[in-house]
Amino acid sequence: MKITRTAAVLGTAAAITLGGVVGAAAENYMRPADSENPIAVAGCVIRFDEREGTKTIPRIHANQSHMCVGVTDVEVNEDGDLVVNSDKQGAIVSLVVSPDETMSKMGLSCGGSGGIGHTTVRCYDRTGKHVRADGPDIYNPWGNLWLSWFIWEK
Template sequence: MRKGIRNTMIVGALGAAAFTGGTAFAEGGSNKASSQDNPLVQRGCVIRFDTQSRTGTTVPRIHSNSKHYCVGVTAEPTVDDQGRLVVRTDGGDQPVVSIAVSPDETLTAKGITCGGSGGTGKTVIACYDRNGKPVRADSPTIHGKYANLWLTWTTWEK
């Protein structure tokens, strides 16, 4: 057998071994096959940046009413010393499956994008402008009457 064909067959066999039931498994990971019976927990909340303190800093808050529910967030968001948004959730011992942080059209028009880190009881969210410069979650830049950050967590129920 030619060397190129043998190498292709070996790579193909290794690739096939890495997939079981359509799910890829990373070395040392805790990957689970997809199933409608998986014990997944959904959390979600809208954080609004429409409130300002007397000194002019923006005060992020949970936006919840008859049209917007906040599920699984345990306290009002805070801002850490680096200007990142900190959101606390229940289920702190549940492994994270995914986190989505989505700026709405008001923040997007300002060129603000955000990303989350963590997710097991506490998520830290950093925001940036069009040039990649950090935007503090308590800055006047992020403030807006309808400026919303949509958050979604999917975790594995233990």
């Protein structure tokens, strides 16, 4: 009985201590919404309208109607994912990857990962099959992939 009671007391003390540590750590990375927050907004449109043979070449689509802020270049990694490189450093507050109506009509959905220096974007078709960013199934002269980042400037 003495061992069980001691274990229970130690377990409770550890839980309280760890709970305090986790709670304190979480508080350091949670802030109220405030107009004084040091948040930078970045965004860009990526288009899949160029080809070399059957290979699609994703590119930054920037012109008088489409601004690109914070993105330096795009590439395709060995897994066929789009890698969007940026010039901004900081903690990611939010990342949005949104196929436009043309890509949605093609049945494509995409999601992003990362965001500090680069974001990896992977797209899928309606059946859940991975669609390579340099493959023939993503090519479209009018399809846009919209990307937005909200970055906490340190």
